[in-house]
Amino acid sequence: MINIKHVVLIFCLLTLTASVFAAKATKSDAEESIQSAQQLWDKSIAVGHEWNTVKPLVAQAKQAMETNDFAAAVALANRAAEQAELSLVQAEHEKTNWVNNLPK
Amino acid sequence: MKSLLNTLTVVVMLAVVSIANATPEQDKESFQRFYTERFPDITMEDFGNGVYALDQDARNQWEAMNDFPPYEDDLEKGGELFNTAFANGKNYASCFENGGGNIRQNYPMFDTKRNTVITLELAINECRVANGEKLLPYKKGELAKIAAYMTSTSEGSPINIVIPNNGKALAAYQAGKQYYYSKRGQLNFSCSNCHIQNVGRKARSETLSPALGHTSHFPVYRMKWESFGTLQRRFDSCNKQVRAEPLEGQSEDYRNLEYFLTYMSNGLPVNGPASRK
Numbered sequence: 001m002i003n004i005k006h007v008v009l010i011f012c013l014l015t016l017t018a019s020v021f022a023a024k025a026t027k028s029d030a031e032e033s034i035q036s037a038q039q040l041w042d043k044s045i046a047v048g049h050e051w052n053t054v055k056p057l058v059a060q061a062k063q064a065m066e067t068n069d070f071a072a073a074v075a076l077a078n079r080a081a082e083q084a085e086l087s088l089v090q091a092e093h094e095k096t097n098w099v100n101n102l103p104k
Numbered sequence: 105m106k107s108l109l110n111t112l113t114v115v116v117m118l119a120v121v122s123i124a125n126a127t128p129e130q131d132k133e134s135f136q137r138f139y140t141e142r143f144p145d146i147t148m149e150d151f152g153n154g155v156y157a158l159d160q161d162a163r164n165q166w167e168a169m170n171d172f173p174p175y176e177d178d179l180e181k182g183g184e185l186f187n188t189a190f191a192n193g194k195n196y197a198s199c200f201e202n203g204g205g206n207i208r209q210n211y212p213m214f215d216t217k218r219n220t221v222i223t224l225e226l227a228i229n230e231c232r233v234a235n236g237e238k239l240l241p242y243k244k245g246e247l248a249k250i251a252a253y254m255t256s257t258s259e260g261s262p263i264n265i266v267i268p269n270n271g272k273a274l275a276a277y278q279a280g281k282q283y284y285y286s287k288r289g290q291l292n293f294s295c296s297n298c299h300i301q302n303v304g305r306k307a308r309s310e311t312l313s314p315a316l317g318h319t320s321h322f323p324v325y326r327m328k329w330e331s332f333g334t335l336q337r338r339f340d341s342c343n344k345q346v347r348a349e350p351l352e353g354q355s356e357d358y359r360n361l362e363y364f365l366t367y368m369s370n371g372l373p374v375n376g377p378a379s380r381k
Contacts, residue, residue, distance in 0.1 A: 005286075036352075045349075047313055048357060049288055049348075050348065050349040051288075051289055051290045051345060051348060051349060052289070052290075052347050052348060052350075053290050053347055054345075055349065067309040071221075082236045083290070086290075086341055087290075090287060090288065090292065093287075094286040094287055094288075098285040098286040098287075098294065099281055099285065101285040101286075101287070101296045101297060101300070102134075102285060102296070103135055103138035103296070103300050103302065104138075
């Protein structure tokens with residue numbers, strides 16, 4: 001039988017490990033995250049679907065990096081990457097679905 | 105049963121493909137028909153007045169303001185700039201047909217030698233460079249004033265955009281069309297989602313204007329800008345509204361978009377420059 005205490009314990013352990021990992025974000029983690037956000041962003045520009053939410057997030061990530069707040073830099077870069085990725089999904093979707101918006 | 109379904113699928117697919125690939129002429133007819141059927145009381149000409157063709161209260165205010173148009177000084181400045189000789193003694197008039205008068209209705213045009221769309225603003229800057237002058241920034245400032253002056257000399261002339269029956273010209277038109285109908289930005293809206301599918305409704309506190317006549321009166325003096333802005337500056341504003349990053353002035357995508365959108369208003373009289381909120 002699962003004891004509620006066990007569940008709580010496991011939950012606490014998991015949270016602890018996660019926070020240890022998060023706190024451990026290094027400079028190279030931050031650089032890596034920013035770089036991959038940048039790559040996705042460049043792709044979105046290339047396909048003509050750049051969202052204006054990406055540029056400020058990348059800028060903020062770089063700023064966090066400069067103040068050695070690597071965890072924040074990673075988090076911001078990941079948000080930028082996510083936005084850029086969604087814009088690529090949009091671009092792909094619109095390749096065929098733009099015709100649905102013609103006047104009827 | 106299955107084969108009937110298959111046939112149906114093919115028929116539907118063909119229909120979709122054929123709308124996407126209609127000729128520019130067919131596109132223009134269905135585009136204009138959409139608005140004339142939707143707003144049977146609005147005259148063709150009045151579509152060029154944008155939101156003021158739909159909203160009488162806004163129109164009253166706008167007409168009162170136009171007793172002393174807010175752009176008068178800038179328009180006059182545009183005329184002076186247009187008529188000022190370059191360092192080499194030549195002037196803008198030397199670059200254009202008819203000395204640059206009454207030509208706005210023909211822009212953008214497709215240059216079949218360079219295989220690209222030439223907007224009036226691009227042509228103005230190319231005229232400068234050909235005469236040893238430096239480029240002016242696009243979208244606002246002196247260039248917008250000069251374009252506004254040139255537009256004023258076309259008052260009443262029907263928009264007459266030509267799409268040569270050549271692969272490159274049709275591709276440019278098609279690219280502009282696809283840009284117009286594609287959803288973009290974080291809010292996932294296409295130009296048409298606002299100006300066609302939601303025309304006449306309110307977005308925030310603003311009534312959405314018909315896209316028919318959208319290009320007839322640019323550059324526009326916007327109270328918000330306190331200056332003239334070109335059509336591409338307005339594209340920027342609309343892109344930002346849906347959280348899409350605006351493009352460079354005179355980028356190929358914007359020129360193609362302007363080509364498509366202006367062609368949709370063929371036949372409407374030029375009625376610019378104009379003022380807007």
